Amino acid sequence: MSAIVAEGLTKHFGEVRAVNGIDIEIARGAIFGFLGANGSGKTTTIRMLTTLLKPTAGSARVEGLDIVAEARAVRRRIGVALQEAGLDDLQTGRELLTLQGRLFGMPGAQVRRRVRDLLEIVDLAGAADRAVGGYSGGMKRRLDLAAALIHWPSVLFLDEPTTGLDPASREAVWRYVNQLCAEDGITVFLTTQYLEEADRLAHDLAIIDEGRVIARGSPADLKATIGTDVVTVRVGGPAEALDRAAEAAAAVPAVERVQRADGAAVVYVPNGARAVARIVLALDEAGVEVGDVSIAQPSLDDVFLQATGRHLRAGEMPADGGAA
Ligand SMILES: Nc1ncnc2c1ncn2[C@@H]1O[C@H](COP(=O)(O)OP(=O)(O)OP(=O)(O)O)[C@@H](O)[C@H]1O
Ligand SMILES: [Mg+2]
Known part of the structure; x- marks a missing residue:
């Protein structure tokens, strides 16, 4: 039971x-x-x-x-x-x-x-x-x-x-x-x-x-359902730059999927460490202003993002235990 x-x-x-x-x-x-x-x-x-x-x-x-x-x-x-x-x-x-x-x-x-x-x-x-x-x-x-x-x-x-x-x-x-x-x-x-x-x-x-x-x-x-690493590239400039960034990243070999969220292109690719240089280069060539870049294993936030197109807002634990 x-x-x-x-x-x-x-x-x-x-x-x-x-x-x-x-x-x-x-x-x-x-x-x-x-x-x-x-x-x-x-x-x-x-x-x-x-x-x-x-x-x-x-x-x-x-x-x-x-x-x-x-x-x-x-x-x-x-x-x-x-x-x-x-x-x-x-x-x-x-x-x-x-x-x-x-x-x-x-x-x-x-x-x-x-x-x-x-x-x-x-x-x-x-x-x-x-x-x-x-x-x-x-x-x-x-x-x-x-x-x-x-x-x-x-x-x-x-x-x-x-x-x-x-x-x-x-x-x-x-x-x-x-x-x-x-x-x-x-x-x-x-x-x-x-x-x-x-x-x-x-x-x-x-x-x-x-x-x-x-x-x-x-x-x-x-x-594991995400199946890839997650490379997140912050993009500066106008909203239209994010569209160009997503398009350029999607054309990089081995990239499986790109999602746009909160001013960043979220790139799903099997070997993030190997692909990151090519992704940044492709964005640069597309005239996109590249900000912070991070490579991570998939998190539950990626699962949430994939299902909803949004980040789980309140998902950060307060490190100081203060106001939640
Ligand atoms: N008694 C009620 N009358 C009217 N709306 C309600 C009532 N209780 C909850 N709601 C609404 O139902 C939705 C879900 O509320 P609920 O409290 O279950 O969310 P929650 O996931 O527990 O949120 P939180 O993380 O803030 O505690 C919200 O839109 C809330 O405003
Ligand atoms: Mg509640």
Whole structure:
């Protein structure tokens, strides 16, 4: 049985087609990444799969249970950490987790043990008896993650678990997620707008754009579909220069494809290092003003670019962990 199956899952808010017919099947015990830009439909999909929102059309099952007809049973099997954590600032971390456990009907002694263990796992044992209002953003995220795990869910939903975190906190979240999956066999469904996070963490990936899945597979398989190196040449001058650049690059031997994006010609060619000199020369001969040139292995952004003609805007992780 798959952990999650969605068929034609759809949510419209009036005119807004937030989620537009999503078909996915997710194996148990995998880390599944749902990668997309702001407003692409990630949270709306999570809210439907976690029974917080009724689909406009289509259906889905989580652990074999229908998200509408068997919503209560679904809720017992899942843990959810939403994008905006609704933590009570006056409670301590330990109180908050304890309350969460009691809400699931767990007996007192069991809750105490579970809370102690979870606080250890997310490195909050030292801060357990301080009010949550004094926690940093990263600590709040970790507490929210612990709260989602209190009742031993078999499927964990994390909506942008690392957005806005500094690099160290982000690494910590990645470590817990890997550990949950490897040691406890939990299926993790996580959304992200970070290409690198999807690449590093997810075993299996769907890229979502405007409410539709536009690419699907493991990060390695998705990148392999590009099949070439990627030479990106920035082009100065008028917009028309980019057309000339693309045309000149396409005529270079071995070049398979050229795409225009954000003032650059993106050239797909099997051996980038060997072809780059000829590409630059060809552009120069075509009278094009050549700026920065880079050669890279295909990234998930190239997969996104190929499917949509655009770069994934929010795909850069903030190195300083500041404003996301
Ligand atoms: N309750 C709502 N009413 C109306 N429109 C909504 C509602 N919730 C979401 N939307 C719209 O649906 C689209 C998808 O939103 P959603 O929150 O699912 O995107 P997202 O991928 O989670 O974005 P982000 O990365 O910013 O969190 C957006 O256009 C959003 O404005
Ligand atoms: Mg969202």
